Amino acid sequence: MPFSDTPPAQPTVPRDAATVILLRDTDAGIEVFLQRRVAAMAFAAGMTVFPGGGVDERDADTSVRWAGPAASDWAKWFGGTESVARALVCAAVREMFEESGVLLAGPDGGVVADAARYADARRALESRDLSLAGFLAGSGLTLRADLLRPWAHWVTPVQEKRRYDTRFFLAVLPEGQHADGATTEAESSGWQRPQDALADAEAGRSTLMPPTWYTLKELAGFRTSGEAFAAERTIETIIPTLIREGDRIRVLMGDQ
Structure with a gap:
């Protein structure tokens, strides 16, 4: 279907999703963990992105042992219900573990120093054979919501058929843990300084979606x-607007 500047009469209802901006410190400054999605993905194929994905209905499980700000606080920060807020936090922790191997959970009062020991559970989570609640309970772990910070809220433009209502979280790589690219959703993964990632995009070596570009800035x-x-x-909720300029599609932010 050709692109149209006119919003559809019935836009696709966006699916709740969570994205995690994972940082670490180096002598050259902060670095962020980025992944280039495989070309076969239905959404953002080939794009360079932060780890993240859609909310699973089981992410709202209230049996998850939880440390840090309550779901009511996250609901206040991001908007929406406590159930959705709980699911978003759980999805953030789950998706980051699935896609990068970094786990924001641990025994009471702590965080695991080496998440590699849970490799089997990671694969089972990715295949949806295991829920986050089941994994944490079976491993005696507590989700560390206090290791996340709310960062942004982006919604896919109304012209898109596949839309996401995405909350962005900030996290710092826990001491002793390592981020990797052992996921079927990424063709490559690695750490970059934000300014270097932006330079790659400007030089045409990578492609960034507006939320990724804006966040790196x-x-x-x-x-x-x-x-x-x-x-x-x-x-604040940001819903970019798409307009046609000649043979190109331009993305406008709310203040443009």
């Missing part, structure tokens, strides 16, 4: 992950 202004983690954020 923000992150480039921080010297350390702690500084970014402590930044005051007001979460």
Whole structure:
């Protein structure tokens, strides 16, 4: 179906999703973990993105042992119900573990130092043979919601057929853990300084969606992950607008 500037009469209802901006500190400044999605993906094929994905209905399971801000706090920060907020936090932790191997969970009061020991559970989570609640309970782990910070809220433009209502979380790589690219959804993964990732996109070596580009621009202004983690954020919903300019499609932000 050809692109139209006119919004559809019945836009696709966006699916709730969670994205995690994972940071680490280096001598050269902060780095962010990015993945290039495989070309066969139905959404954002070939794009360079942060780890994340859609909410699974089981992510709202209230039996998950939880440390940190309550679901009511996340609902206030991001908007929506407590059930949706709980599911978003759980989806953020689950998706990051599935796609990068980084696990924001641990025994009471702690966080696992080496998540590689849960490789079998990681694969079972990715195949949906295991729920996050089942994994955490069976392993005696507590979800660490206090290791996440709300960062942004983006909704896919109304012209798109596949739409997501995505909340962006910020996290810092836990000491002792390692991020990898052992996921079927990415053809490559790695750490980059935000300004280097932007330079790659400007040079045509990678392709970024508007939320990724915008977030990297923000992150480039921080010297350390702690500084970014402590930044005051007001979460506003951003729904970009798509317009045609000649033979190109331009993305407009809310203030343009």
